[in-house]
Structure formats: structure tokens, C-alpha cells
Amino acid sequence: MASALLTARFATTVAKLAQLPREGEIPEVAFVGRSNAGKSSAINALCQRRRLAFASKTPGRTQALNYFALGPADLPPQAFVVDTPGYGFATAPIEVKRAWDQLAGRYLSQRRALAGVVLVLDIRRGLTDLDRNLLAWMRPEVPLLVLLSKSDKLGQAQLAAAMREAEAALRALRMSNPMALLSFSATHLTGLDEAREHIGEWLSTHRGAGSGTPGEAGGGP
Numbered sequence: 104m105a106s107a108l109l110t111a112r113f114a115t116t117v118a119k120l121a122q123l124p125r126e127g128e129i130p131e132v133a134f135v136g137r138s139n140a141g142k143s144s145a146i147n148a149l150c151q152r153r154r155l156a157f158a159s160k161t162p163g164r165t166q167a168l169n170y171f172a173l174g175p176a177d178l179p180p181q182a183f184v185v186d187t188p189g190y191g192f193a194t195a196p197i198e199v200k201r202a203w204d205q206l207a208g209r210y211l212s213q214r215r216a217l218a219g220v221v222l223v224l225d226i227r228r229g230l231t232d233l234d235r236n237l238l239a240w241m242r243p244e245v246p247l248l249v250l251l252s253k254s255d256k257l258g259q260a261q262l263a264a265a266m267r268e269a270e271a272a273l274r275a276l277r278m279s280n281p282m283a284l285l286s287f288s289a290t291h292l293t294g295l296d297e298a299r300e301h302i303g304e305w306l307s308t309h310r311g312a313g314s315g316t317p318g319e320a321g322g323g324p
């Protein structure tokens with residue numbers, strides 16, 4: 104399924120949980136991270152598309168879940184990639200945080216179709232308290248791939264140190280989720296194949312809402 108990323112196309116924008124596509128057999132991979140961490144750029148690079156996910160220069164503009172469909176265009180989607188709103192703008196009022204929790208937080212904690220989560224971190228910043236808050240929404244069975252993005256901004260020694268630091272910070276959280284960590288650059292196209300492999304593996308092995316026990320479909324409250 105790794106190559107399915109190359110078929111990505113815009114599907115829909117979801118501004119409220121009630122507008123989510125009905126849960127069924129279609130697995131989803133969500134990209135999460137602080138505003139400006141490089142989520143949209145990572146999606147574009149992984150899908151080999153220039154402007155699929157809008158790589159915004161204006162942090163915090165996209166307060167919605169953006170769905171991209173994968174698979175042959177003439178068939179129902181095989182999977183979805185979901186770009187989530189960034190969090191952690193310095194000036195965000197409490198209402199913005201509440202809005203994020205209501206949509207993205209609840210999406211992360213409730214969505215049965217979620218086959219995996221890609222957390223995008225700016226490698227120069229590492230794991231922040233805002234990222235820790237976000238990770239607290241995740242269910243323990245959902246696998247996590249952490250992309251230390253913008254790795255092109257650091258030299259070899261700094262990069263190795265940043266990787267070690269992020270690894271220790273993640274380990275300290277004692278999450279039971281399956282987890283992988285990669286250094287990544289959307290501009291220099293590093294880490295793409297490994298990231299695609301993880302995502303492809305999630306999508307092809309996910310047992311979603313529709314494939315569980317009858318009556319289980321639909322997920323959270």
C-alpha cells in the first residue's frame with residue numbers, strides 16, 4: 104500500500120466531528136503536529152504532489168481536518184490521509200485550543216478507522232509540551248511514526264544529538280503504542296521511503312471499525 108500515497112487527491116474538509124465520513128472499512132492515517140512543524144509539506148512530499156496539502160506560510164489558518172483519498176481515482180477510496188489543524192500558535196486564545204480539542208483531539212481519541220498517526224516535529228524544537236498534550240489523546244493500540252522534520256537545517260552532529268534527545272523524550276512518556284522515529288526533510292526528500300513503508304504497512308494491516316465484531320462499528324460516543 105506504500106505506493107497508494109502516490110494516488111492521493113483531495114477528498115473533503117471536515118470542520119465538525121458530525122461531518123466525518125461514515126466509519127467503515129477504509130483506514131485513515133492522520134498527520135498531526137504544531138503549526139509550522141511541516142505537516143502539509145510532509146504530506147506533499149510523501150504523495151509527490153506540490154500543493155496537495157496546502158503548505159501554509161500563515162500558521163494556524165487551517166482549522167479543519169482535510170481528507171485526501173488514496174487508490175485508483177475511478178474506485179472508492181482504499182484509504183485516507185488526514186491533515187489535522189496545527190496547534191500551539193503563540194497567540195492562540197483559549198477558544199482556539201478548545202476548538203482544536205473538540206475536533207482534532209476527539210478525532211484522535213475516538214476514530215476507529217485510524218490506522219496510524221504521523222507526528223511531525225520540527226527537529227530544531229524537538230518534542231514540546233504541546234506535542235505531549237496531543238499524544239495524550241491517542242489510544243494505546245494506534246501506531247505512531249514521529250518525523251523529525253526539517254533535518255536539512257542541521258549538521259550531522261546536531262542531527263544525531265536531536266534524534267537522541269527526541270528518542271529519550273518520547274521514551275519518557277512510557278506510551279505503549281508501537282512507535283518509530285525518523286529524521287525527515289520534505290525539501291531534501293529524506294526519510295520518504297521509510298515513512299511510506301510504515302504508512303503502507305499500517306494501511307494494509309489495519310482492522311477497522313467495519314472488520315471487527317458486528318455491532319462494534321461507529322466507535323466512540
Ligand SMILES: Nc1nc2c(ncn2[C@@H]2O[C@H](COP(=O)(O)OP(=O)(O)O)[C@@H](O)[C@H]2O)c(=O)[nH]1
Pocket residue numbers: 136137138139140141142143144145157158159160162163189223252253254255256287288289290291
Ligand atoms: N527547510 C525545510 N523547510 C521546511 C520543511 N518542511 C516544511 N518546511 C517549511 O516550514 C514551513 C511550514 O511548513 P508547513 O508544511 O506549512 O507546516 P504545517 O503548518 O505543519 O502544515 C513552510 O515555510 C515550509 O516551507 C523541510 O523539511 N525543510
Ligand SMILES: [Mg+2]
Pocket residue numbers: 142143144157158159165189
Ligand atoms: Mg499545514
